[in-house]
Amino acid sequence: xxxxxxxxxxxxxxxxxxxxxxxxxxxxxxxxxxxxxxxxxxxxxxxxxxxxxxxxxxxxxxxxxxxxxxxxxxxxxxxxxxxxxxxxxxxxxxxxxxxxxxxxxxxxxxxxxxxxxxxxxxxxxxxxxxxxxxxxxxxxxxxxxxxxxxxxxxxxxxxxxxxxxxxxxxxxxxxxxxxxxxxxxxxxxxxxxxxxxxxxxxxxxxxxxxxxxxxxxxxxxxxxxxxxxxxxxxxxxxxxxxxxxxxxxxxxxxxxxxxxxxxxxxxxxxxxxxxxxxxxxxxxxxxxxxxxxx
Amino acid sequence: xxxxxxxxxxxxxxxxxxxxxxxxxxxxxxxxxxxxxxxxxxxxxxxxxxxxxxxxxxxxxxxxxxxxxxxxxxxxxxxxxxxxxxxxxxxxxxxxxxxxxxxxxxxxxxxxxxxxxxxxxxxxxxxxxxxxxxxxxxxxxxxxxxxxxxxxxxxxxxxxxxxxxxxxxxxxxxxxxxxxxxxxxxxxxxxxxxxxxxxxxxxxxxxxxxxxxxxxxxxxxxxxxxxxxxxxxxxxxxxxxxxxxxxxxxxxxxxxxxxxxxxxxxxxxxxxxxxxxxxxxxxxxxxxxxxxxxxxxxxxxxxxxxxxxxxxxxxxxxxxxxxxxxxxxxxxxxxxxxxxxxxxxxxxxxxxxxxxxxxxxxxxxxxxxxxxxxxxxxxxxxxxxxxxxxxxxxxxxxxxxxxxxxxxxxxxxxxxxxxxxxxxxxxxxxxxxxxxxxxxxxxxxxxxxxxxxxxxxxxxxxxxxxxxxxxxxxxxxxxxxxxxxxxxxxxxxxxxxxxxxxxxxxxxxxxxxxxxxxxxxxxxxxxxxxxxxxxxxxxxxxxxxxxxxxxxxxxxxxxxxxxxxxxxxxxxxxxxxxxxxxxxxxxxx
Numbered sequence: 093x094x095x096x097x098x099x100x101x102x103x104x105x106x107x108x109x110x111x112x113x114x115x116x117x118x119x120x121x122x123x124x125x126x127x128x129x130x131x132x133x134x135x136x137x138x139x140x141x142x143x144x145x146x147x148x149x150x151x152x153x154x155x156x157x158x159x160x161x162x163x164x165x166x167x168x169x170x171x172x173x174x175x176x177x178x179x180x181x182x183x184x185x186x187x188x189x190x191x192x193x194x195x196x197x198x199x200x201x202x203x204x205x206x207x208x209x210x211x212x213x214x215x216x217x218x219x220x221x222x223x224x225x226x227x228x229x230x231x232x233x234x235x236x237x238x239x240x241x242x243x244x245x246x247x248x249x250x251x252x253x254x255x256x257x258x259x260x261x262x263x264x265x266x267x268x269x270x271x272x273x274x275x276x277x278x279x280x281x282x283x284x285x286x287x288x289x290x291x292x293x294x295x296x297x298x299x300x301x302x303x304x305x306x307x308x309x310x311x312x313x314x315x316x317x318x319x320x321x322x323x324x325x326x327x328x329x330x331x332x333x334x335x336x337x338x339x340x341x342x343x344x345x346x347x348x349x350x351x352x353x354x355x356x357x358x359x360x361x362x363x364x365x366x367x368x369x370x371x372x373x374x375x376x377x378x379x380x381x382x383x384x385x386x
Numbered sequence: 387x388x389x390x391x392x393x394x395x396x397x398x399x400x401x402x403x404x405x406x407x408x409x410x411x412x413x414x415x416x417x418x419x420x421x422x423x424x425x426x427x428x429x430x431x432x433x434x435x436x437x438x439x440x441x442x443x444x445x446x447x448x449x450x451x452x453x454x455x456x457x458x459x460x461x462x463x464x465x466x467x468x469x470x471x472x473x474x475x476x477x478x479x480x481x482x483x484x485x486x487x488x489x490x491x492x493x494x495x496x497x498x499x500x501x502x503x504x505x506x507x508x509x510x511x512x513x514x515x516x517x518x519x520x521x522x523x524x525x526x527x528x529x530x531x532x533x534x535x536x537x538x539x540x541x542x543x544x545x546x547x548x549x550x551x552x553x554x555x556x557x558x559x560x561x562x563x564x565x566x567x568x569x570x571x572x573x574x575x576x577x578x579x580x581x582x583x584x585x586x587x588x589x590x591x592x593x594x595x596x597x598x599x600x601x602x603x604x605x606x607x608x609x610x611x612x613x614x615x616x617x618x619x620x621x622x623x624x625x626x627x628x629x630x631x632x633x634x635x636x637x638x639x640x641x642x643x644x645x646x647x648x649x650x651x652x653x654x655x656x657x658x659x660x661x662x663x664x665x666x667x668x669x670x671x672x673x674x675x676x677x678x679x680x681x682x683x684x685x686x687x688x689x690x691x692x693x694x695x696x697x698x699x700x701x702x703x704x705x706x707x708x709x710x711x712x713x714x715x716x717x718x719x720x721x722x723x724x725x726x727x728x729x730x731x732x733x734x735x736x737x738x739x740x741x742x743x744x745x746x747x748x749x750x751x752x753x754x755x756x757x758x759x760x761x762x763x764x765x766x767x768x769x770x771x772x773x774x775x776x777x778x779x780x781x782x783x784x785x786x787x788x789x790x791x792x793x794x795x796x797x798x799x800x801x802x803x804x805x806x807x808x809x810x811x812x813x814x815x816x817x818x819x820x821x822x823x824x825x826x827x828x829x830x831x832x833x834x835x836x837x838x839x840x841x842x843x844x845x846x847x848x849x850x851x852x853x854x855x856x857x858x859x860x861x862x863x864x865x866x867x868x869x870x871x872x873x874x875x876x877x878x879x880x881x882x883x884x885x886x887x888x889x890x891x892x893x894x895x896x897x898x899x900x901x902x903x904x905x906x907x908x909x910x911x912x913x914x915x916x917x918x919x920x921x922x923x924x925x926x927x928x929x930x931x932x933x934x935x936x937x938x939x940x941x942x943x944x945x946x947x948x949x950x951x952x953x954x955x956x957x958x959x960x961x962x963x964x965x966x967x968x969x970x971x972x973x974x975x
Contacts, residue, residue, distance in 0.1 A: 094768045097776070100852070104780050108860060115864050124885050125864035138796050145794060149787035156754060156783050163761045164776065167697070168768070174965065175699040175958040176763035185706050188755040193748050199794065200744040204737055206796035211733035236560070236652065278652040279554040280663060282728070282803065286869030286882055289800045295663050295730045296553060297647020316882040320803045320871045322547045324560055325473040328874035 098165040105157030109150055128287050131310035131336075135289035137206040148195070215269035215303050228273035228301065230262060234281035234294045234319065237326035243346060256349040260332035263346075265339040266311045274300040282321035285334055293321050310336045417516035418941055422523050423502030424834065427827075429526065430494040433485050438901055440482040447475055449887075449894035451876040473563045475875040476545030481537050483548030484571065487677070488578050489533065491819050493526065495684040496585055496620070499826055500613045502834065504589055506932035506939060507607050509598025509948040509970070514591040518584050525581035532574035536567045544571040547873065549674070552645035552666050556637045559653040572635045579628050586620035589613055598931065598970075600950030604708075605969065607930045607954040608701065611708050612687025615715045619676040619683075623719070627673035630666060637661075667729055671722035679718045681815060683711055685822030686753055689775045691954075692825055693757055695928045696772035697764030698965045700955040703756040710749035710756075717746045727798045736795050743793035750786050754779060765958070765965070769926075770844030774825035777852050778818060785813030788863065803873075806866025812859045824851070824907070831914065832921030836938045839918060843910040850903035857896030861889055927966045930954050934970050 115126045130139050167175075215226045231250050233240040241262050245254030250273070264270055274283055276296040283302065284291045287310075292302045319330035337345065413421055446455055447470045454460070459468035470478070501519065505512050513519045537543040541563040546555035554560045555568050593606075593614050606614070636642040643659020645666045650657055694701040701707065723731065723739035757779050766772070788810040792798050801807065824847075831839045870883055877883040924933040931950070935943050948970040956967040 094766070097768050097773060100849075101776060101780055104784075104856070107856075108784065111860065111864070115867075124868070125861070125889055126867050128868060128882065135800075138800055141794055142791070142797050142800070145791050145797065149790065152787060153783055156758060157780060159758045159762070160776065160780055163758065163764075164766055164768075167761065167764050167766050169698075169765045173765050175697060175765040177700065177958050177960055178702070178763070179700050180703040180706065181759075184755075184759065185703055185752075189706075189748065189752060192751045193745075196744045196747055196790075197741075199790070200741045203740075203794055203796050207733065207737060207740070210796060210799060211736065276650075278650050279557070279560050280551055284803075284869070284871065286800075291728050291799050291802055293729045295647075296650045297663065298730060300730050316880050318871060318880060318882075322476070322551070322554065322873045324554060325471075325476055325545065325563070325875075327476075328472065328876050329879065331880050 094168040095165060098161045098168075101164060102157055102161035105153045108153060112146070112150075130287065130289060131307050131313070131315070132288040132290070133305045133307060134206070134210055135287075137209070138289045141203055141206060145199070148199075214301060215271060215305075217269075226269055226271045226303070228271045229264070231273040231275065232262070232283060232294075233275050233277055234283065234323075234330075235277040236279065236324050237319070237330040239317075239330070239332045240277075241332075243349065245346075245350065254350070256346060256353060258349060262317065262332060262334045263342055264306060264334055264336055265342040266306050266336050267308050268339060269303060269305050271301055271303045274302060279323050280321050281319050281323050281330070283317060284320035285315055285317040287315045288334075291320055306336050311338065312336065415520065417512070417520050419501045419505050419513045419516070419519060420834075420939065420943075422519050423498050423500070425523050426493050426497030426501060426526075427499075427834075429530070430490050430498060433489040433530075434494075437482055437485040437490055438904070440478050440485065442897060442901055443470065444475070444478050444482060445894040445897045446470070447478075447875060449891040451878065470875075471542075472875045473542040473545060473561075476547075476561075476873070477537065477543035477564075477567075479873055480545050480547050480550075480571075481533075481543060484533065484544075484575075486815070487548060487681070488575060489529070491681045491815060491823075492582065492677070493578070494823055495681065495819065496582065496589075496613065496616060497523070497526075499609075499684060499688070499823075499830075500585065500589055500616075502830070503609055503932065504592055504613060505596070506833070506935060506943055507610050507930050508593060508596065508601055509931045509944065509950065510592060510596040511942045511944065511947075513588050514596055515588050519588050522581045522584035522588065525577050525584065529574045529577035529581065532570045532577065536570035536574060539565055539567040539570065541565050541567075543567045549667075549670060550634070551670075552634060552637065552663050553647075553650060553652070553657070556634060556645055557650075557652050557655070557657050558638075559655040559657075562653060569635065569638055572631050572638070576628060576631050576635075579624050579631070582620050583624050583628075586617040586624070589617040590621065593617075598948050598950050601931075601969075602950075604705070605950055605953045607687070608690035608704075608707060608711075609684065609687035611711055612684040612690075615711050616680050616683045619680050619715055619718065623673045623676040626669055630669035630673070633669075634666065664726070664729060664731055667726050668722070668731075671725045672719075675722040675725065676715070676718045678811075678814070679714055681819045683714065685778070685819045686711065688822050688826045688829075689757065689778050690753075690760075691930070692771045692775040692829055693760050693779075694955045694957060695829075695926055696767045696769060696775070697761045698767070698957045699760055699764035700953075700957055701756070702759035702762075703752075704953065704955065706752060707756050710752045713749040714746060717742055717749070721746055724793055724798075727795050728802050740793055740795045744790065747786060747790055747793070750782075754783055754786070769828075770839070770841060770848055771825045771829035771926075773845065773848045774821045774828065777848070778821045778825065781813055781817035781821060781855075784860075785810060785818055788813065800869065801866055803871055804866040804868075805862045805870045805872060808872055809859055809862035809866055812862070817855055817859065821851075824848070827911070829926070830932075831911075832925045832937050833932055833935075834938060835915050835918075836921055836936075837914055837918030838921050838925060839914040840910050843906055843913075847903060847906040847910065850906070851900060854896045854900035854903060858893055858900055861893050865889060924968075927964070929956060929966050929968050931969055934968060 216223045217226045231242040239260050241258050243256040244250050245256050247254055274294045276294040281294045288304055290304055292300050313336050315334040317332050317334050452469050454468035544567040545561050545564055633644040637644055643661040645663050646659025646661050648658050648660050690701055721743045723735055724743040727736045828839055828844055878887055921937045923937055931948055950969045954969055958965045959967050
């Protein structure tokens with residue numbers, strides 16, 4: 093019976109790894125339960141670190157699992173056996189303190205750059221010979237339970253009369269540094285785009301900035317963005333769509349929004365929106381809650 | 387060490403006073419640490435049942451969203467035609483988290499096991515302050531009533547999550563259906579917090595001042611070290627939570643604005659405060675991260691105890707183990723910011739918190755290595771407590787390793803608030819703390835009730851729990867890798883998550899089977915209490931002092947005060963005849 097337990101304990105690391113490989117390499121039925129395709133430049137680093145830590149973790153889990161299994165197999169209670177009387181061994185204690193410490197500190201320092209790229213080094217642009225922070229492409233205002241998206245309009249500035257407004261739809265030019273300005277009207281929300289590896293809480297009373305650059309392969313795709321911080325009963329239905337378009341289509345879409353504001357043409361027929369909609373499957377925009385419709 | 391407090395006259399007076407009470411009053415108004423420990427144990431187990439059912443309801447919704455819950459649905463959710471509503475779903479996960487943390491794991495580890503074991507294991511007749519001890523249990527009751535009120539408030543219960551971030555938790559209009567539930571929630575936590583603080587003071591005083599002669603600090607069992615360091619954490623971190631709870635209460639009830647920014651509009655209602663929502667997060671996590679160690683350090687102590695005893699071998703690296711516990715606790719005070727990497731706090735702070743968080747993996751790793759070295763070369767007896775303890779080790783490795791993923795700030799950007807986090811803390815808290823609780827109950831049951839638990843039932847219960855807990859929690863890593871967010875009543879209407887329904891159904895099946903397996907534990911627990919074979923004083927041939935007392939020990943614990951001659955883990959000593967050598971045995975071999 094005791095050997096059964098050794099085998100059982102060894103099954104843990106083995107099956108954990110098997111399940112991870114199973115889903116990571118896309119075999120049914122776990123084919124999709126893994127990292128979604130990454131579509132941003134900085135997402136590459138994040139994914140690399142994600143895998144790196146997984147490889148380290150897999151080695152540790154396999155190692156400890158193996159020791160546990162071998163120990164329980166070899167040193168089970170047998171008649172006449174007597175346990176070794178040993179309290180500690182300094183060399184072992186030193187070894188398993190120093191080696192993990194070195195790995196952990198290296199790991200912490202190694203990823204500081206990635207963190208800085210994501211949250212500290214805002215993209216800059218040159219204007220009038222000086223480097224300035226790149227201005228936001230759009231301002232996203234989160235509220236219970238939806239997203240207001242404001243574009244600066246022709247003057248390139250927010251909070252002016254020509255600002256453009258659309259709900260739950262964000263248009264982003266491909267392969268360009270994009271900065272977004274995030275604000276909240278009411279409670280804390282979080283702007284999360286899984287495929288761009290982007291996440292930022294939006295705290296009411298303060299403004300957050302977020303930046304990224306979409307990879308060319310994402311052109312003309314529609315991505316989901318969702319709220320990732322509990323914001324009330326309708327938290328689950330607070331999603332929107334991010335359309336990746338060419339810079340030309342982006343300009344086109346801005347013109348359409350401007351025209352809509354002036355009441356010239358109905359917006360949904362516009363070329364930019366059509367282009368984006370054509371290339372992505374239609375999905376019902378009605379959340380499935382039976383009891384709560386706004 | 388000698389100490390003049392032993393035996394304390396107050397304690398003996400109180401003990402005889404307790405004994406004079408008649409019938410049930412003797413058990414309800416007891417100042418005996420063992421009775422108080424059992425009071426904590428029984429009330430926590432009842433709340434465990436409640437919290438478990440809440441988890442099953444959450445799983446039901448994630449597997450079959452917006453469908454009528456069979457049997458109980460029509461009765462529980464009559465207003466919604468037998469389904470869980472989105473508002474109610476928020477209440478479910480809020481209450482599940484709150485109950486499991488504040489009403490189950492913390493009270494069962496510190497309240498139940500702490501109370502029962504500390505005086506017995508250090509050779510004292512009772513706690514230093516028996517009346518304070520009684521009060522610490524009785525403060526739980528207003529907490530029980532208030533959390534029940536918070537849950538059952540007409541409309542819906544508190545629904546801001548167990549973390550209760552403002553402004554959601556402060557502005558009534560943000561959760562229009564919750565009414566006063568959030569206020570009750572705050573008051574309930576205040577009560578259990580005060581209870582824990584009183585308990586912690588009592589434990590610290592008892593451990594420092596009332597050890598039996600000869601019981602130096604380096605002869606304390608690891609369980610006591612775990613509880614000692616836990617008490618320090620509680621004594622120093624809980625006041626911060628208490629203050630934060632009072633501040634949130636003031637924001638809700640008396641119009642202050644500690645956590646409310648200027649001019650926000652919620653549901654057409656304007657509120658203004660001039661405060662800072664992030665302040666709550668800092669204060670909350672300043673307690674609630676150490677609280678994670680409150681929930682794991684006693685468990686680590688228990689596991690060390692059991693692994694050494696059932697390997698019949700001294701605990702490997704006793705002093706490094708003690709230092710690792712202290713290091714975890716010390717670092718535990720400077721890592722709270724890792725819950726806030728994407729909260730909007732200064733990203734530079736994220737870097738420092740990343741380094742401190744990474745470092746906490748080090749003492750945790752040292753503990754695992756020492757446990758493995760303890761069983762290596764031992765003579766391992768696979769009794770139920772040992773099975774739970776060994777499972778704890780390997781489960782804790784998984785929970786700890788996924789923690790490194792979260793500590794890495796760039797990776798955390800992606801996995802923060804996804805099911806990766808849910809998987810991680812369930813591996814630490816369920817597969818860690820709860821397995822340790824099961825191990826502890828099986829191990830000390832003979833001392834608690836004077837009878838043995840059924841070994842076969844215990845092993846089957848272990849096997850089923852172990853299998854289904856992995857079936858429940860491991861696939862959550864995969865959901866998390868996909869970016870599946872927490873606290874979503876129905877994620878499947880979003881294209882990115884629509885195909886994850888089958889995996890969620892699998893998780894739900896496993897969760898229901900895991901819950902069903904607990905019936906075996908209930909049968910074993912109550913059946914053994916009534917019909918189990920009588921236990922001898924020392925059924926496991928263990929070394930620590932509690933095993934020299936009668937099973938169960940009488941008031942005052944020891945007929946004659948024990949003296950301590952050696953450390954707690956002298957198993958298989960070459961000079962001793964048997965493979966154990968009790969701490970209080972005066973023989974020099």
